[in-house]
Amino acid sequence: xxxxxxxxxxxxxxxxxxxxxxxxxxxxxxxxxxxxxxxxxxxxxxxxxxxxxxxxxxxxxxxxxxxxxxxxxxxxxxxxxxxxxxxxxxxxxxxxxxxxxxxxxxxxxxxxxxxxxxxxxxxxxxxxxxxxxxxxxxxxxxxxxxxxxxxxxxxxxxxxxxxxxxxxxxxxxxxxxxxxxxxxxxxxxxxxxxxxxxxxxxxxxxxxxxxxxxxxxxxxxxxxxxxxxxxxxxxxxxxxxxxxxxxxxxxxxxxxxxxxxxxxxxxxxxxxxxxxxxxxxxxxxxxxxxxxxxxxxxxxxxxxxxxxxxxxxxxxxxxxxxxxxxxxxxxxxxxxxxxxxxxxxxxxxxxxxxxxxxxxxxxxxxxxxxxxxxxxxxxxxxxxxxxxxxxxxxxxxxxxxxxxxxxxxxxxxxxxxxxxxxxxxxxxxxxxxxxxxxxxxxxxxxxxxxxxxxxxxxxxxxxxxxxxxxxxxxxxxxxxxxxxxxxxxxxxxxxxxxxxxxxxxxxxxxxxxxxxxxxxxxxxxxxxxxxxxxxxxxxxxxxxxxxxxxxxxxxxxxxxxxxxxxxxxxxxxxxxxxxxxxxxxxxxxxxxxxxxxxxxxxxxxxxxxxxxxxxxxxxxxxxxxxxxx
Ligand SMILES: *[C@@H]1O[C@H](CO)[C@@H](O)[C@H](O)[C@H]1NC(C)=O
Ligand SMILES: *[C@@H]1O[C@H](CO)[C@@H](O)[C@H](O)[C@H]1NC(C)=O
Ligand SMILES: *[C@@H]1O[C@H](CO)[C@@H](O)[C@H](O)[C@H]1NC(C)=O
Ligand SMILES: *[C@@H]1O[C@H](CO)[C@@H](O)[C@H](O)[C@H]1NC(C)=O
Ligand SMILES: *[C@@H]1O[C@H](CO)[C@@H](O)[C@H](O)[C@H]1NC(C)=O
Ligand SMILES: *[C@@H]1O[C@H](CO)[C@@H](O)[C@H](O)[C@H]1NC(C)=O
Ligand SMILES: [Zn+2]
Ligand SMILES: [Zn+2]
Numbered sequence: 232x233x234x235x236x237x238x239x240x241x242x243x244x245x246x247x248x249x250x251x252x253x254x255x256x257x258x259x260x261x262x263x264x265x266x267x268x269x270x271x272x273x274x275x276x277x278x279x280x281x282x283x284x285x286x287x288x289x290x291x292x293x294x295x296x297x298x299x300x301x302x303x304x305x306x307x308x309x310x311x312x313x314x315x316x317x318x319x320x321x322x323x324x325x326x327x328x329x330x331x332x333x334x335x336x337x338x339x340x341x342x343x344x345x346x347x348x349x350x351x352x353x354x355x356x357x358x359x360x361x362x363x364x365x366x367x368x369x370x371x372x373x374x375x376x377x378x379x380x381x382x383x384x385x386x387x388x389x390x391x392x393x394x395x396x397x398x399x400x401x402x403x404x405x406x407x408x409x410x411x412x413x414x415x416x417x418x419x420x421x422x423x424x425x426x427x428x429x430x431x432x433x434x435x436x437x438x439x440x441x442x443x444x445x446x447x448x449x450x451x452x453x454x455x456x457x458x459x460x461x462x463x464x465x466x467x468x469x470x471x472x473x474x475x476x477x478x479x480x481x482x483x484x485x486x487x488x489x490x491x492x493x494x495x496x497x498x499x500x501x502x503x504x505x506x507x508x509x510x511x512x513x514x515x516x517x518x519x520x521x522x523x524x525x526x527x528x529x530x531x532x533x534x535x536x537x538x539x540x541x542x543x544x545x546x547x548x549x550x551x552x553x554x555x556x557x558x559x560x561x562x563x564x565x566x567x568x569x570x571x572x573x574x575x576x577x578x579x580x581x582x583x584x585x586x587x588x589x590x591x592x593x594x595x596x597x598x599x600x601x602x603x604x605x606x607x608x609x610x611x612x613x614x615x616x617x618x619x620x621x622x623x624x625x626x627x628x629x630x631x632x633x634x635x636x637x638x639x640x641x642x643x644x645x646x647x648x649x650x651x652x653x654x655x656x657x658x659x660x661x662x663x664x665x666x667x668x669x670x671x672x673x674x675x676x677x678x679x680x681x682x683x684x685x686x687x688x689x690x691x692x693x694x695x696x697x698x699x700x701x702x703x704x705x706x707x708x709x710x711x712x713x714x715x716x717x718x719x720x721x722x723x724x725x726x727x728x729x730x731x732x733x734x735x736x737x738x739x740x741x742x743x744x745x746x747x748x749x750x751x752x753x754x755x756x757x758x759x760x761x762x763x764x765x766x767x768x769x770x771x772x773x774x775x776x777x778x779x780x781x782x783x784x785x786x787x788x789x790x791x792x793x794x795x796x797x798x799x800x801x802x803x804x805x806x807x808x809x810x811x812x813x814x815x816x817x818x819x820x821x822x823x824x825x826x827x828x829x830x831x832x833x834x835x836x837x838x839x840x841x842x843x844x845x846x847x848x849x850x851x852x853x854x855x856x857x858x859x860x
Pocket of ligand 8: 338456486487731
């Protein structure tokens with residue numbers, strides 16, 4: 232090893248992964264190089280005396296985003312490309328004679344076929360995690376003894392509860408800086424049997440914690456699967472600040488899938504670097520030489536959110552296409568491609584006729600004019616004035632293709648009635664829209680696409696003979712204001728958060744950036760016309776220094792879906808008994824709602840049985856086989 236690499240890391244070992252949402256899509260043939268011209272970053276990275284490359288919530292997206300629909304090509308870099316990038320950056324760090332650390336904040340699996348498409352008997356993420364060991368992370372026990380940090384997660388082995396990895400690590404960087412590091416998991420309650428997650432508030436009270444932070448290092452490096460905002464980092468930060476008022480504290484967070492950065496004070500910074508290998512985070516800090524007593528001056532920090540693709544990587548490493556790949560990088564890419572083949576991820580269920588997006592519109596525009604193609608799909612980007620008129624003139628009608636409508640109106644009714652003796656009964660089928668985790672793009676729909684779009688292996692249950700009048704009122708009631716209030720009052724949202732469901736937080740972020748963009752139409756809009764689609768991060772409100780996004784973007788349009796979605800209602804009389812079908816995840820809420828809508832009968836779990844052997848994670852594939860072939 233020609234350089235010292237330091238990076239603690241938070242696990243996401245086999246035992247403890249939160250099931251937060253994700254997903255993704257790709258074609259079977261890995262697009263080796265971007266197939267569309269990509270915009271290079273706007274400016275060089277700002278280096279400090281200590282620098283960090285940060286990944287988090289990669290969820291198996293190691294082959295990068297391979298679909299051609301925008302903005303997917305922006306995230307087309309694969310893990311081999313990333314390895315080459317890191318190797319070149321390490322060389323640059325040596326040349327500049329500064330520290331460069333590589334840190335990951337967890338959630339390595341649950342999201343693509345590479346991590347979740349394993350054959351029967353396999354273990355989630357086992358094969359894909361091997362590739363992380365090829366990079367100079369130090370986060371996988373036992374491959375990286377001493378650097379696999381799990382400060383508040385225990386596993387029970389032979390009846391004894393022990394920390395999964397190390398609770399803390401003390402090490403020196405290549406430049407001799409002493410670092411004290413902990414690895415924290417947010418207050419997660421849906422952990423596997425045999426594991427314990429200690430709440431962060433309790434962890435900071437532990438004697439081992441006080442002892443670990445007692446001696447003053449040159450810096451604290453806090454790594455965690457915990458969002459930098461709206462969560463418990465202040466508890467850890469305050470515990471350290473109480474002892475060391477001036478020591479630099481660098482925090483690398485994750486889990487809520489957003490780009491975010493804030494400072495708790497002028498000598499600390501907290502960075503979160505998105506999700507699904509759509510972002511590689513960069514942080515730099517101008518720290519004094521090792522052993523210098525800290526003063527009270529603000530530290531100069533920078534942070535940047537890189538769009539992971541070869542153009543970005545080559546730009547920042549000063550490499551060209553022909554010089555960029557390292558031997559190790561190429562071999563990681565080949566290994567990942569082989570893994571995709573051995574998991575048969577290219578198995579094709581059918582061909583998706585157009586994009587189905589979670590929160591963006593896709594308009595299917597049917598034109599009058601014969602010389603134009605009959606059917607064109609277009610993302611709804613705000614049209615310019617002229618194009619808007621020509622667009623209206625040519626438009627005959629359009630349909631909106633939301634991914635949620637695909638699963639509710641089309642896929643569930645087809646997939647769940649295959650080989651089902653109850654298929655002939657009228658029914659209504661209900662699921663929560665959070666079960667869909669990623670967009671579906673036009674073109675081949677493969678095993679990998681199915682796993683990225685809808686990975687949860689949830690079952691469908693049903694209650695027979697519910698009067699149509701009550702069954703048809705369930706969906707509006709679930710989406711209605713009183714249900715929302717009840718969810719809040721009963722702490723349902725907080726409970727879902729504790730169980731790992733983060734999609735709501737991510738979608739709020741998308742909505743916020745789109746709304747902000749709408750409010751600033753006009754001058755800025757025109758200036759933005761040449762910008763490409765992507766994330767627009769405005770964490771500056773938290774005094775985070777400088778510009779965040781490496782490539783300026785215009786935000787993705789955002790339109791929210793209702794929390795619950797359902798199949799089309801059958802055309803029957805009010806008193807007709809029908810099958811009320813629903814995803815198992817919402818059982819208690821559904822029963823409560825049904826009982827609030829009618830007084831004829833109090834429904835309980837005793838009235839509920841399995842509707843179909845088909846799991847949610849299979850529904851889109853079965854539908855595609857029937858309808859998209
Ligand atoms: C990002 O995607 C846009 C399309 O929205 C494309 O035009 C642009 O070149 C891409 N830029 C980068 C850096 O990937
Ligand atoms: C974790 O393991 C340590 C060592 O066995 C034990 O002292 C501690 O109480 C455990 N923590 C929890 C929360 O179970
Ligand atoms: C130091 O940083 C803090 C937090 O970002 C900020 O509030 C303060 O104004 C800064 N002080 C100076 C002198 O720049
Ligand atoms: C980059 O190099 C590869 C071969 O190493 C080649 O296939 C590819 O077309 C090149 N891409 C560009 C943009 O030149
Ligand atoms: C339905 O039944 C047929 C014939 O037994 C079988 O080949 C097929 O796999 C079944 N489909 C599902 C989704 O169970
Ligand atoms: C957009 O790009 C074109 C071509 O590069 C350029 O002529 C035009 O001035 C740009 N528009 C804005 C608003 O930057
Ligand atoms: Zn995650
Ligand atoms: Zn998570």
